[in-house]
Amino acid sequence: MTNLSPLTGSADEGAPLAGPDPDPSPGRRPRASGMRALVPTWSPKLATGLVLVLGIGLFGLFGPMLVGDPNAIDSMGMTSPSGDFWLGTTQTGQDVFAQLAHATRGSLQIGLLVGVLATLLSAVFGIIGGYVGGAIDEGFSLFSNVMLVIPGLPLVIVIAGFVPVQDRGWWTIGLVLAITSWAASARVLRAQTLSLRNRDYVAAARVAGEKRWRVVSVEILPNLLPLLASQFVFAIIAGILAEAGLSFLGLGASGSQTLGTMLYFAQNGFALQNEAWWWFVPPGAVIALFGCGLALINFSIDEIINPKLRVPKPPKGDAAEAIEVAVAPVPIEGAAAEAPAAPGVVRVEKRRDAVLTVKDLNVVYRTAQPVHAVKDVSITLGRGEILGLAGESGSGKTTLAYAINRLHRPPAEVASGSVTFHDRDGGDLDLLTLGDEELRRFRWAKLSMVFQGAMNSLNPVITINEQLDDVLTTHRPDMPRAERRARCEEVLHLVGVDPARLGSFPHELSGGMRQRVMIAMAMLLDPQVMIMDEPTTALDVVVQRGILREIIRLRDELGFAVVFITHDLPMLLELSDRIAVMRAGEIVEYAEADQIYDNPTHPYTRQLLESFPSLTGERGAFIRTGERTPR
Numbered sequence: 259m260t261n262l263s264p265l266t267g268s269a270d271e272g273a274p275l276a277g278p279d280p281d282p283s284p285g286r287r288p289r290a291s292g293m294r295a296l297v298p299t300w301s302p303k304l305a306t307g308l309v310l311v312l313g314i315g316l317f318g319l320f321g322p323m324l325v326g327d328p329n330a331i332d333s334m335g336m337t338s339p340s341g342d343f344w345l346g347t348t349q350t351g352q353d354v355f356a357q358l359a360h361a362t363r364g365s366l367q368i369g370l371l372v373g374v375l376a377t378l379l380s381a382v383f384g385i386i387g388g389y390v391g392g393a394i395d396e397g398f399s400l401f402s403n404v405m406l407v408i409p410g411l412p413l414v415i416v417i418a419g420f421v422p423v424q425d426r427g428w429w430t431i432g433l434v435l436a437i438t439s440w441a442a443s444a445r446v447l448r449a450q451t452l453s454l455r456n457r458d459y460v461a462a463a464r465v466a467g468e469k470r471w472r473v474v475s476v477e478i479l480p481n482l483l484p485l486l487a488s489q490f491v492f493a494i495i496a497g498i499l500a501e502a503g504l505s506f507l508g509l510g511a512s513g514s515q516t517l518g519t520m521l522y523f524a525q526n527g528f529a530l531q532n533e534a535w536w537w538f539v540p541p542g543a544v545i546a547l548f549g550c551g552l553a554l555i556n557f558s559i560d561e562i563i564n565p566k567l568r569v570p571k572p573p574k575g576d577a578a579e580a581i582e583v584a585v586a587p588v589p590i591e592g593a594a595a596e597a598p599a600a601p602g603v604v605r606v607e608k609r610r611d612a613v614l615t616v617k618d619l620n621v622v623y624r625t626a627q628p629v630h631a632v633k634d635v636s637i638t639l640g641r642g643e644i645l646g647l648a649g650e651s652g653s654g655k656t657t658l659a660y661a662i663n664r665l666h667r668p669p670a671e672v673a674s675g676s677v678t679f680h681d682r683d684g685g686d687l688d689l690l691t692l693g694d695e696e697l698r699r700f701r702w703a704k705l706s707m708v709f710q711g712a713m714n715s716l717n718p719v720i721t722i723n724e725q726l727d728d729v730l731t732t733h734r735p736d737m738p739r740a741e742r743r744a745r746c747e748e749v750l751h752l753v754g755v756d757p758a759r760l761g762s763f764p765h766e767l768s769g770g771m772r773q774r775v776m777i778a779m780a781m782l783l784d785p786q787v788m789i790m791d792e793p794t795t796a797l798d799v800v801v802q803r804g805i806l807r808e809i810i811r812l813r814d815e816l817g818f819a820v821v822f823i824t825h826d827l828p829m830l831l832e833l834s835d836r837i838a839v840m841r842a843g844e845i846v847e848y849a850e851a852d853q854i855y856d857n858p859t860h861p862y863t864r865q866l867l868e869s870f871p872s873l874t875g876e877r878g879a880f881i882r883t884g885e886r887t888p889r
């Protein structure tokens with residue numbers, strides 16, 4: 259793989275089209291990912307929130323060490339704030355400031371316990387249930403729903419009332435509050451997980467062979483972090499408030515001091531009637547300010563976790579110059595002409611050894627009214643061949659591609675037929691009988707797939723490097739880190755994306771670049787077959803042309819075979835060696851592309867050809883050179 263020449267990219271990449279810059283300037287180096295990527299942009303809201311939360315947190319942590327005994331009774335009785343007693347004293351002469359320090363610590367302990375436990379419970383029941391599905395999900399859902407319909411506060415009062423006073427420590431109260439407060443969050447997390455589970459990048463990770471726990475922790479969890487973080491924040495404040503409510507009713511933690519118990523004693527001591535504001539206002543203010551601080555931080559959580567929402571800092575000095583260079587426009591018209599004629603672009607018409615044989619394949623969707631989506635399909639893919647699969651929407655192209663790769667899911671079912679992969683090493687693999695683990699190892703390593711709408715198959719919160727690296731760590735766990743990095747750079751270089759972009763997040767790339775990254779990802783393990791399902795549909799024709807030209811060139815250089823699926827038959831005429839035309843699940847015409855171009859035999863093929871504006875010129879000229887020569 260190392261003797262490969264870089265590709266000349268198309269115009270959509272901006273400057274770094276002709277492979278990596280030999281002397282990348284600082285502004286074009288990969289952006290730091292990892293911890294640095296988690297540093298949010300400062301905003302007044304975030305700063306105020308942090309000051310409030312950290313201030314109160316530190317007061318709760320260290321305050322009790324600095325004040326006297328909050329329970330020490332003094333005969334002086336109730337006094338207003340003074341130099342000796344900053345927040346005055348209670349009816350029995352106890353120091354309110356000392357009480358406040360201890361009570362803040364007690365309440366924060368309970369809030370934190372409730373926050374952690376409730377978030378964990380909701381994550382387990384919501385995320386795991388939503389991702390695993392089936393009976394587990396149904397069981398978890400039922401349990402969450404039952405917990406949800408039980409009225410929280412009365413249940414807490416009953417449970418707290420039943421726990422003997424001597425056992426009602428702060429952790430018991432925390433436990434009771436957590437158990438009664440996680441269900442609503444679990445439902446939200448489940449709904450979100452169900453939606454994420456079907457996203458392209460999660461499907462792509464599954465197909466790339468990532469294990470279940472890894473898909474959940476790497477692909478799904480980072481996208482749920484904003485939700486989890488805000489649920490954590492609100493569980494803390496809800497815990498503090500609920501505990502205050504319980505204490506106020508005399509059902510709070512026994513033997514410990516919290517802001518709730520302070521309010522309870524202030525109420526019993528007729529603080530309001532005696533106008534002793536210093537007794538009840540401080541605990542109320544601490545609760546309000548802490549909640550306010552958490553809410554302000556919560557506003558910034560999305561931005562901390564979602565790289566898309568971060569406002570980039572303007573570059574300084576050299577970096578600014580480098581960026582100007584990076585965005586310098588590249589003449590689109592000239593790009594094709596400047597591309598050196600690749601040695602391998604001459605179309606190879608010779609018969610090739612087969613790499614994939616599909617024989618009499620039938621796929622049926624077992625729905626109320628079964629759909630026979632693939633009917634007796636037989637095709638042979640030659641080693642290094644580009645086979646175009648054309649057909650209108652609904653003709654069964656995607657179903658066929660999924661069935662070849664065993665990606666079809668119920669209600670789809672392979673009713674009969676065979677799919678045989680002829681390995682480069684000599685052996686034949688019957689794909690329809692492979693076990694799960696064999697299939698996991700086979701996919702991506704020998705046959706990879708670029709999905710429909712591939713540009714959306716990248717996880718938005720993970721850098722390109724991490725996403726490419728994931729495939730390598732999954733399939734080649736022993737590969738050293740430096741080699742993995744080098745391989746990621748190599749494949750990006752091959753598809754004409756500057757390797758300096760490895761540190762970028764998907765939203766920082768153009769649609770064409772994301773598409774190229776997906777093709778690079780499909781090439782990572784040097785597969786023998788790549789199935790591309792409408793990989794360029796969402797792109798404009800110029801970008802499309804650049805990508806198609808590169809697919810041809812890469813195929814010529816690396817020798818993989820391609821099944822290219824699209825409804826765009828003229829495009830296939832440009833690209834493919836052979837073309838299979840599908841209609842209503844059947845292959846109605848299967849021939850050399852030249853033959854279909856010159857003499858389409860089936861009326862449906864002719865109809866498909868007529869439904870697109872003519873590209874004119876020699877077949878393949880438009881994609882390869884951008885020229886349209888008259889016939």
Ligand SMILES: Nc1ncnc2c1ncn2[C@@H]1O[C@H](COP(=O)(O)OP(=O)(O)OP(=O)(O)O)[C@@H](O)[C@H]1O
Nearest residue numbers: 623625629631649650651652653654655656657658
């Ligand atoms: N989950 C499903 N349940 C029932 N029928 C389905 C399901 N998915 C697809 N089909 C049917 O199978 C047939 C083939 O669909 P398929 O998606 O393979 O077509 P396609 O040629 O790839 O279309 P497109 O180009 O629009 O993606 C269609 O008639 C479709 O309605």
